Amino acid sequence: MHFRTLLLAGLSSLMLGACASSGYEDPSRDPMVVDALGIGEEDMDNRPSILDGLFTRMQNEPDSVDDERLAELEAAVQRLERERADTRTRYEGMRHGVGLLVEAPDPDRVEAAFQRAAEHRPALLFDTAATRQAMVDAGCAPDALTDCADSLAVYPGLRLLIEVRVDADGHTHWRSTDTVLGWQGRGQDVRLPMADGEIPAIALESLADRALRSALGRTDAAPWQARVFSNDDTLAINAGRAHGLGAGDILTVTTSGRVLRGPAGQPAGWLPGEPTGRVQVDSLAGDRVATVRLLDGERPTPAHILIPE
16 A cells, blocks of 8 residues: 555646646546546546546455556656656736635645646635635625625625535535626536545645636636726725736726626626726735826726726
């Protein structure tokens, strides 16, 4: 079992390293890994972990995981390690604010998995404590997030909320809410594998990557945007350095946009409002806040949308 543990730890390390690479490729699609794990063609979007089958066999049929198959898996891990790109860069584009709401026996492990998975995705994560405080400040009811979506979009600037519940047996439920589109996705349920009484890190990160990929995929319907949350003496906006903004960046100010919906009410697109002016980022007041100055047009309010030129 010691050899198996080391091998699985090696694959976990490989998976986590690959996730941080700008050229990330899912190791589960490597033919050698597929063959070594004894899994055939399937819908990988509905597979919470590439090691699901192996963990199940180790728990229920330990004799079925023989030395020959483990040797094949070790060879696959070593080959992937050799072929992995040396460059490991973070995503450098504009990032959407994503609020996490995690309920789990060990929430720190779940949040850490989301943080790692977000490194190569256009997501700036707000942890559970910060997200819950924002909900309290906005008067949000946990079961009616869409009712206060606009308040959360203004401050602290959450484009998405992802709710995740994980129980001690690996049963997991998650769903996402888009504050700009006013849309809450259908909840998803998965069963994560267990090893030595806990969910392996690679399984948690696979879940996190799947949830982020699904939630962020819907953001294509509307562009990245910021909002003014203070327009007294200083125009302060809910985005900063960590979102991808820089001093001197110019943003177009528009009136509130309009969501286009499909026959079943699902968001199909988003039309921006009428342009009312332009602002320029004056200073970065921290990682998640900036101040802007008016270049032309009317002074923006929290009801306006700011979109990068």
